[in-house]
Amino acid sequence: MLDVAHLTTVFDLPAGPIPAVNDVSFSIAPGETLGLVGESGSGKSVTAMSIMRLVQPPGRIAGGRIAFRGRDLLSLTESEMRAVRGAEIALIFQEPMTALNPVFTVGDQIAETLLVHRRATKADVGGRVVALLESVRVANAALRAGDYPHQLSGGQRQRVLIAMALACRPSLIIADEPTTALDVTIQAEILDLLRERQRTLQLSLLLITHDLGIIAEIADRVAVMYAGRIVEHGPVRAVLRHPQHPYTRGLLASMPGRGGGRLQAIEGVVPSLGALPAGCAFHPRCPDRLAACATIVPAAFTVGPSHEARCLLHREPPAGSHGAR
Numbered sequence: 001m002l003d004v005a006h007l008t009t010v011f012d013l014p015a016g017p018i019p020a021v022n023d024v025s026f027s028i029a030p031g032e033t034l035g036l037v038g039e040s041g042s043g044k045s046v047t048a049m050s051i052m053r054l055v056q057p058p059g060r061i062a063g064g065r066i067a068f069r070g071r072d073l074l075s076l077t078e079s080e081m082r083a084v085r086g087a088e089i090a091l092i093f094q095e096p097m098t099a100l101n102p103v104f105t106v107g108d109q110i111a112e113t114l115l116v117h118r119r120a121t122k123a124d125v126g127g128r129v130v131a132l133l134e135s136v137r138v139a140n141a142a143l144r145a146g147d148y149p150h151q152l153s154g155g156q157r158q159r160v161l162i163a164m165a166l167a168c169r170p171s172l173i174i175a176d177e178p179t180t181a182l183d184v185t186i187q188a189e190i191l192d193l194l195r196e197r198q199r200t201l202q203l204s205l206l207l208i209t210h211d212l213g214i215i216a217e218i219a220d221r222v223a224v225m226y227a228g229r230i231v232e233h234g235p236v237r238a239v240l241r242h243p244q245h246p247y248t249r250g251l252l253a254s255m256p257g258r259g260g261g262r263l264q265a266i267e268g269v270v271p272s273l274g275a276l277p278a279g280c281a282f283h284p285r286c287p288d289r290l291a292a293c294a295t296i297v298p299a300a301f302t303v304g305p306s307h308e309a310r311c312l313l314h315r316e317p318p319a320g321s322h323g324a325r
Ligand SMILES: Nc1ncnc2c1ncn2[C@@H]1O[C@H](COP(=O)(O)OP(=O)(O)O)[C@@H](O)[C@H]1O
Pocket: 011, 018, 020, 038, 039, 040, 041, 042, 043, 044, 045, 046, 047, 058, 059, 273
């Protein structure tokens, strides 16, 4: 469905280009959910915006390939890309209020999406809107369609955004922290809804979050980002039960309920992308670092079935040495 290879997106700042997304590769199969996880500033949203080709200057895609259903998105014209956005790939943002227009009713906004992409006619659009709102479990859908965004709760607004995202029957949804702004009970309902819609409609889902608990619940595979790179990537069970990168282990150890507050188990702070440490970008914070970590950028090593980690601990011992494997 989606195949991202060596994607690199930089911001050209006065002090020089900074690599917000650095040689990132992953793919998502039809009907599959990939979780993209990492601390704030690790490059998750820029990855999403790159796929949608919505990165604004001074940002630019500097390299790599993005294939969607066999088409190279980076070589489409802007008008071809507009037809892909919304209709084939839909984006759900963290903050529903900014994604909705305050001066139109939510029903009118969903109708507009359907009409623009010719997924409904003037005659049947009203019924389609109500059906879509019902499909995202909005109670009294016909009545709610006449509400303005500010008249709805945060959870209802997120449902409306999901309805809009699904309106054109996309085959891929990118959800960027879709529940971060919501309280915990509503979060669970929205995630449950997303998962149910994803399964029923056989959608591919790229779910971006800083919360490994959410990943554990709904992703099939997970990619862990640190300072613009994917440092570990594999099936959810393998990565969560047998993490092979020290950063992933740190993230897991700092999950609530596993001792300690969130992220506090990892000492130090995320480095500034303009001044990345040489070698492995995680080395100043890494409890397991080796001497080589300060100079060698780790490649992605295979650590299990479809499971990779960018960490020198997994490097093959040099030929002729008797190092244990
Ligand atoms: N508009 C921008 N101008 C300059 N740098 C940016 C801009 N947007 C993002 N960045 C850089 O890209 C990095 C990754 O951002 P982002 O993808 O939004 O992180 P997150 O993982 O929290 O979604 C940021 O730390 C920042 O250095």
